[in-house]
Amino acid sequence: MHFGMTEEQSMIVDTTRAFVENEIYPHELETERSGRLDLDLVKEIQTKAIEAGLYAANMPEEVGGAGLDTLSWLLYEKELGRANYALHWTGVARPSNILLAGTDAQKEQYLYPCIRGEKWDCLAMTEPGAGSDLRGMTASARKDGEDWVLNGTKHFISHADIADFAIVFMATGEEDTPRGKKKKITAFFVDKGTPGFSVREGYRNVSHRGYSNAVLEFDDCRLPASAILGEVDKGFDVANTWLGATRLQVAATCLGRADRALTHAVEYAAERRQFGQQIGKFQGISFKLADMATELKAANLLTWEAGWKFDQGTVTESDMSMAKLKATEMLAMVADEAIQIHGGMGLMDELPLERIWRDARVERIWEGTSEIQRHIISREMLRPLGG
Ligand SMILES: Cc1cc2nc3c(=O)[nH]c(=O)nc-3n(C[C@H](O)[C@H](O)[C@H](O)COP(=O)(O)OP(=O)(O)OC[C@H]3O[C@@H](n4cnc5c(N)ncnc54)[C@H](O)[C@@H]3O)c2cc1C
Numbered sequence: 001m002h003f004g005m006t007e008e009q010s011m012i013v014d015t016t017r018a019f020v021e022n023e024i025y026p027h028e029l030e031t032e033r034s035g036r037l038d039l040d041l042v043k044e045i046q047t048k049a050i051e052a053g054l055y056a057a058n059m060p061e062e063v064g065g066a067g068l069d070t071l072s073w074l075l076y077e078k079e080l081g082r083a084n085y086a087l088h089w090t091g092v093a094r095p096s097n098i099l100l101a102g103t104d105a106q107k108e109q110y111l112y113p114c115i116r117g118e119k120w121d122c123l124a125m126t127e128p129g130a131g132s133d134l135r136g137m138t139a140s141a142r143k144d145g146e147d148w149v150l151n152g153t154k155h156f157i158s159h160a161d162i163a164d165f166a167i168v169f170m171a172t173g174e175e176d177t178p179r180g181k182k183k184k185i186t187a188f189f190v191d192k193g194t195p196g197f198s199v200r201e202g203y204r205n206v207s208h209r210g211y212s213n214a215v216l217e218f219d220d221c222r223l224p225a226s227a228i229l230g231e232v233d234k235g236f237d238v239a240n241t242w243l244g245a246t247r248l249q250v251a252a253t254c255l256g257r258a259d260r261a262l263t264h265a266v267e268y269a270a271e272r273r274q275f276g277q278q279i280g281k282f283q284g285i286s287f288k289l290a291d292m293a294t295e296l297k298a299a300n301l302l303t304w305e306a307g308w309k310f311d312q313g314t315v316t317e318s319d320m321s322m323a324k325l326k327a328t329e330m331l332a333m334v335a336d337e338a339i340q341i342h343g344g345m346g347l348m349d350e351l352p353l354e355r356i357w358r359d360a361r362v363e364r365i366w367e368g369t370s371e372i373q374r375h376i377i378s379r380e381m382l383r384p385l386g387g
Contacts, residue, residue: 009072016054016079023048024083024091032355037086037210039162045091046117056115058094063107064115070245070310074252074303081253082260085359086210090162094249096121098167098187098242101230110165110189122163124154124216125239132372134169134236135183139218141170146225150188150196150218156366160199160214165191168216169235185235189227196221207362209355245310247320250367251303251327254360258296258331261338261356265289268342285341292334299327318380321373328363329370335360 005013023045031037049055058073059065068076080088095114099121102111113119130136139152150170160166172186190197202213230238266289269280279285303323309315335357339346346353364370381387 005075009075012068012072013075013079015052016076017082019049019052019054019092020079020083020088024087027087028084028352028355029349031084031087031210032349035209037090037162037212042087042090045087046093049092050117054092055117056093056095058097059115060100063100063111070248071304071307074248074307077249077252078256078259081256083256084210084355085208085253089211090120090159093117093120096123096167096243097245098123098229098238101238101242102189103226105226106189106229113164119164120159120162122157122160122166123243124157124160124166124168126156127153128155132369135185137169137171137183137185139168139170141172141186141188141223143172144222148186148188148223148225148227150190150221150223152218154216154218155202156213157199157202157216158213159211160216161201161212163192165189166197166216167229168218169239170218172233172235184233186232187229187235187238188223189229190218190221190223194221194223205362207359244315244317244320245307247324247367247373248303248306248310250363251299251306251323254327254331254363255296255300255303257356257359258292258299258327258334261331261335261353262289262292262296264351264353265292265338265341268345272342279341288337288341292337295330295333299323299330302326316380318377321368321376324367325370325373325377328360331356331360331363 027041046055053066054076056064057066057068057076061067077094080092093114095111099107099111099114110119110121114121125134125137127137127139129138139150139154141148141150150168152170154168157166168188168190169185170188171183173184174181175184192199196219198217198219200215200217202215205213229235269285269289270278272279280289306315306319306323309319335353339353339357342351342353345351349355368376
């Protein structure tokens with residue numbers, strides 16, 4: 001076993017950290033306070049990220065990305081994860097891997113412009129009536145001659161307001177299985193401006209200010225068959241093949257934020273004095289630091305191991321769920337304790353801690369709730385025993 005970083009990985013970490021500190025941190029407070037994403041600023045960050053080779057670095061080299069292995073990609077995600085989410089997600093975008101599943105024509109239309117920073121994608125699965133149980137979706141696509149006609153509503157769709165197109169999952173029928181009826185799902189590319197497709201403002205969210213969510217409405221939205229991503233009725237196959245590692249991406253960004261919160265907590269514990277001594281000398285504070293560091297290390301190791309196994313082709317669903325579960329729950333604990341160590345100052349927005357604490361909340365919900373991750377982990381344990 002080898003736990004050290006390669007020279008190249010150290011360089012990726014250093015370059016990404018410097019970029020985040022120099023180009024994103026200075027704009028965080030304004031974005032947090034206004035709750036608005038300044039698109040001129042985003043374009044500036046984007047241009048610098050492209051120059052630095054950091055934009056769309058998750059993508060393979062042959063399509064214009066950095067060609068990182070999974071572990072190196074996660075190290076890069078960890079560094080980006082330190083910063084305000086809205087700014088790093090748009091300014092240093094990582095287009096969805098699912099775009100790699102497109103045909104050559106779809107890659108020309110969607111993938112390459114996303115890599116060049118000319119377009120943004122968004123991905124729409126969730127509906128008001130179908131969250132964890134995505135197969136329960138009711139938004140549908142019906143074949144009409146050579147075309148497909150889409151109807152229904154998606155909600156909670158991240159950054160759909162600024163995206164140029166959406167990858168939308170629609171029910172396209174039902175099949176009988178030994179466990180009863182199962183919806184068949186198909187994925188479609190839908191461009192903004194397509195008649196019958198509208199995007200309206202979503203909900204105000206406690207986490208990730210400036211990173212909006214939207215409601216997508218489909219009202220007899222007609223698409224050609226060439227808009228299908230993957231095969232008809234195989235939408236979940238294409239999602240499972242290409243979106244598997246997204247849970248690791250969530251885990252990695254949480255590691256970055258937790259590390260930032262812990263650094264603040266350690267510095268404050270060493271600097272702040274009460275009752276004539278540094279507060280870090282009180283066991284009530286120093287033991288918190290020890291627990292935070294231990295939890296963070298455990299989450300790091302689970303994430304790096306899953307990333308490493310991903311490239312060996314040996315990763316399991318359970319490995320990825322454990323990493324996501326641990327990292328997101330660890331972040332909640334570390335953010336909360338970091339505030340406790342800072343006392344009242346921890347709640348003030350001069351420091352990034354109240355934001356990290358708020359932002360931590362959504363991580364246990366999106367990309368599969370903590371309960372769903374536990375379901376996946378326990379299912380893998382029980383299935384061989386007939387459970
Ligand atoms: C800010 C934000 C952005 C998002 N962005 C996107 C996006 O871009 N695209 C997209 O498609 N979706 C997006 N989502 C949706 C997200 O993936 C869902 O919110 C998530 O999957 C949970 O679905 P739900 O909110 O409907 O909760 P529900 O599924 O209704 O769950 C409610 C509660 O029941 C529990 N529960 C459900 N089923 C089980 C079970 N089998 N066992 C135990 N407990 C269970 C859940 O864990 C949860 O605690 C976003 C959500 C948020 C909040």
